[in-house]
Amino acid sequence: MNDDTIAAIATAPGEGAISIIRISGKKAFAVAGEIFSGNVGSYASHTAHLGKIFSKAGSLIDEVLLLVMHEGRSYTGEESVEIMCHGGSFVTQKVLARVLEAGARAAGPGEFSLRAFKNNRIDLAQAEAVQELIAAKNELALQAASDQLQGRLSILVKDLQQRLTDITAIIEAWVDYPEEGLEFASREELLEMLVATKEAMVKLANTFHDGVLFNRGSTLCLLGAPNVGKSSLMNALLDQERAIVTNIPGTTRDTLHEELLIEGMPFRLFDTAGIRETEEIIEKEGILRTRKAADSSDLVLILLDITRPLSSDEENLLLTYPDALIIWNKVDLPHSDPQIPGIKISAKCKTGLTTLKREIVDRIWKNRLPDKDQITLTKERHFSSLNEAIDGVDSVIQGFKNNVSPEFLAFDLRQSLRSLSSIIGTNVTEDILGAIFAKFCVGK
Numbered sequence: 001m002n003d004d005t006i007a008a009i010a011t012a013p014g015e016g017a018i019s020i021i022r023i024s025g026k027k028a029f030a031v032a033g034e035i036f037s038g039n040v041g042s043y044a045s046h047t048a049h050l051g052k053i054f055s056k057a058g059s060l061i062d063e064v065l066l067l068v069m070h071e072g073r074s075y076t077g078e079e080s081v082e083i084m085c086h087g088g089s090f091v092t093q094k095v096l097a098r099v100l101e102a103g104a105r106a107a108g109p110g111e112f113s114l115r116a117f118k119n120n121r122i123d124l125a126q127a128e129a130v131q132e133l134i135a136a137k138n139e140l141a142l143q144a145a146s147d148q149l150q151g152r153l154s155i156l157v158k159d160l161q162q163r164l165t166d167i168t169a170i171i172e173a174w175v176d177y178p179e180e181g182l183e184f185a186s187r188e189e190l191l192e193m194l195v196a197t198k199e200a201m202v203k204l205a206n207t208f209h210d211g212v213l214f215n216r217g218s219t220l221c222l223l224g225a226p227n228v229g230k231s232s233l234m235n236a237l238l239d240q241e242r243a244i245v246t247n248i249p250g251t252t253r254d255t256l257h258e259e260l261l262i263e264g265m266p267f268r269l270f271d272t273a274g275i276r277e278t279e280e281i282i283e284k285e286g287i288l289r290t291r292k293a294a295d296s297s298d299l300v301l302i303l304l305d306i307t308r309p310l311s312s313d314e315e316n317l318l319l320t321y322p323d324a325l326i327i328w329n330k331v332d333l334p335h336s337d338p339q340i341p342g343i344k345i346s347a348k349c350k351t352g353l354t355t356l357k358r359e360i361v362d363r364i365w366k367n368r369l370p371d372k373d374q375i376t377l378t379k380e381r382h383f384s385s386l387n388e389a390i391d392g393v394d395s396v397i398q399g400f401k402n403n404v405s406p407e408f409l410a411f412d413l414r415q416s417l418r419s420l421s422s423i424i425g426t427n428v429t430e431d432i433l434g435a436i437f438a439k440f441c442v443g444k
């Protein structure tokens, strides 16, 4: 499959200043040479050349800049050419059509990255990081993706692999040379090595929760009685008139959500229908949805009206969500001291919001603000492979304590090693590869 030459538009669709058509494979120079005015085969690697692209009939399609990369020195590891043409979608399509006519095949999603992986330019975790880097929407997600792309996760995984391989070697020595085997390590030493390796694996697995939050954002759910100012607060936090605000209780009927960054951290904020006893059918459904949103969120924010005493509905709400962050709204109006402690704000006048934001970030991230040196797992696939590996090591530790025969222990360890390897791709089937790269963009 790696024998043919592939091509695709590598830039986003639509109009732009320039578009890039990427060609990779054994015949990349020949293909480009056939449609370009210069002698592509004679160019040094990593040089750019101004010239013209012609149609088969010889008419001019576009003036372009052509970048040449020799085999072994490109993203895919193959002979590659990038054609920078004018960024109209019609002209870009025409250049691509010309490239295909000259003998390249249209690349599928992620096919360039798949080739980079198959040619050992990057491992699987790094290839996946490319896509995450493209999708990153905040500093943390970007940092995690770029760490992975730099191979920092891979280095960690390889280190774990090495440790398990060493342990397996010792256990297999016991199988093969029951007499001398114990010279390599005592049972106690081996158990210590196993436990330490497992701990390092668990430490990495524990970063996954953060990794998910980096990409998806922590969910915040605004709860409260009708008219306390939930939608006003949502708008104030977003700094835009997103939700409808009126003085009619029961204005918000459905849950709506928006993404926002608070102190650089990603969040997803839900505004909900105010909670109260009602027989009205739409409002009832809205309240059901409110409860659903609240139950699945990372932090519930209960909004109360400081100008009036708590209602019984509100008291129930406070009991149902004892961990909620309590916010007293409408401090701009005359009021007496609040009945219970909470953050005081005015959604209308936008006061108290800085304190509120600080508290939200603290509640979610306190004591676990990402450490710059810690690698964060961000992919479900990596997390589940790592967990399989941990389970394997765990059963070896148990087996060890129960004097299970070394053959079985070695078998379990090999299984664990396979799971670990699949993270960086030394042990994955074509099916899995296909599924991973299918999620990439065409041209990447």
Ligand SMILES: Nc1nc2c(ncn2[C@@H]2O[C@H](COP(=O)(O)OP(=O)(O)OP(=O)(O)O)[C@@H](O)[C@H]2O)c(=O)[nH]1
Binding pocket: 224, 225, 226, 227, 228, 229, 230, 231, 232, 233, 244, 245, 246, 247, 248, 249, 250, 251, 252, 253, 272, 273, 274, 275, 329, 330, 331, 332, 333, 345, 346, 347, 348, 349
């Ligand atoms: N004075 C004052 N009025 C506010 C404040 N926040 C909201 N309001 C007013 O309170 C009324 C209700 O505000 P909303 O934001 O729609 O309240 P809600 O909690 O979303 O209400 P429902 O969607 O009906 O549950 C509107 O008239 C707002 O202008 C505030 O901080 N001060």
Ligand SMILES: [Mg+2]
Binding pocket: 230, 231, 232, 243, 244, 251, 252, 271, 272, 274
């Ligand atoms: Mg509302």
